[in-house]
Amino acid sequence: MHKSVLLDECLEYLNLHDNSIVVDCTLGYGGHSSEILKRIKKGKLFAFDQDTNAIKYSNEKLSKIGNNFEIINSNFVNIKEEIEKRNVKVDGVLYDLGVSSPQLDIDTRGFSFHADAKLDMRMNQNQDLSAYEVVNSYTEEDLTDILFKYGEEKYAKSIAKEIVNNRPINTTLELVEVIKNAVPEKYKRDKHPARKTFQAIRIEVNDELNVFKKSLKDALELLNINGRICVITFHSLEDKICKEIFKKVSDLPNELKNLPVVPEEYQPKYKVIKTIKPTKDEINSNNRARSAKLRVIERIR
């Protein structure tokens, strides 16, 4: 399995110490979590995932390192309730967004446009809404909207029309064929023509952007002073949300910007620490790192 994306940088910028309380919002196959656990011998790791395969695998992996961890089988949108219930404040929070390599590689999950599978794309296998319903029951207008908004797909309109005209569409490769028929030849040369449509449907199925926005705002409130949040994003829509939230909480409100002295109680509680991109070497050894970006923020008061 690949080394986790931006692993060394996350470990450095999370500022871990022996007693740190850390939340890994995206446990996956435990790449980040296991390295975090090794560094917090007297602390505690809480790790969220909603994928039962990932949880089972990582539970075994982490158990070999220590027992000071708890896996929370839940969507990270519930971070506030779940962490408050445990009566802790946290020193570090990590988001490594998106799907894991195994989710992409296991053909039956339906995330990949390279392998044939039932249209699914649910990260949480117990959820009702799947890619099948989105593709086969949404109106043409709603589909167009989703492809524009979540895929930034310039051929959204013609792809949505072709989808509606070819229903029912049962599998990933059937959908790929429909998409190919809806776009001009030149669009198929550079990158895979289904890439943006698949991203858009996946975001819709898992409500990824709304969930991330709510969770990140809540996570900021759970931080101890000097606590940090590291967010790894993989596309511009996620990154934009992160950038805007970080800017808002670390900036003075406009009406205070011209004051010669800003009273202590109006000073921002957070400071943006850094934005980091993977090195060329990392991109060469792990294709998933290509579009990754890490943003770090700290609670300062």
Ligand SMILES: C[S@@+](CC[C@H](N)C(=O)[O-])C[C@H]1O[C@@H](n2cnc3c(N)ncnc32)[C@H](O)[C@@H]1O
């Ligand atoms: C990119 S992978 C994480 C990989 C992990 N950092 C590692 O090193 O192995 C993302 C994981 O987060 C999970 N995930 C994504 N969105 C989630 C959400 N809203 N709630 C809980 N888990 C989520 C996915 O199921 C997936 O297992």
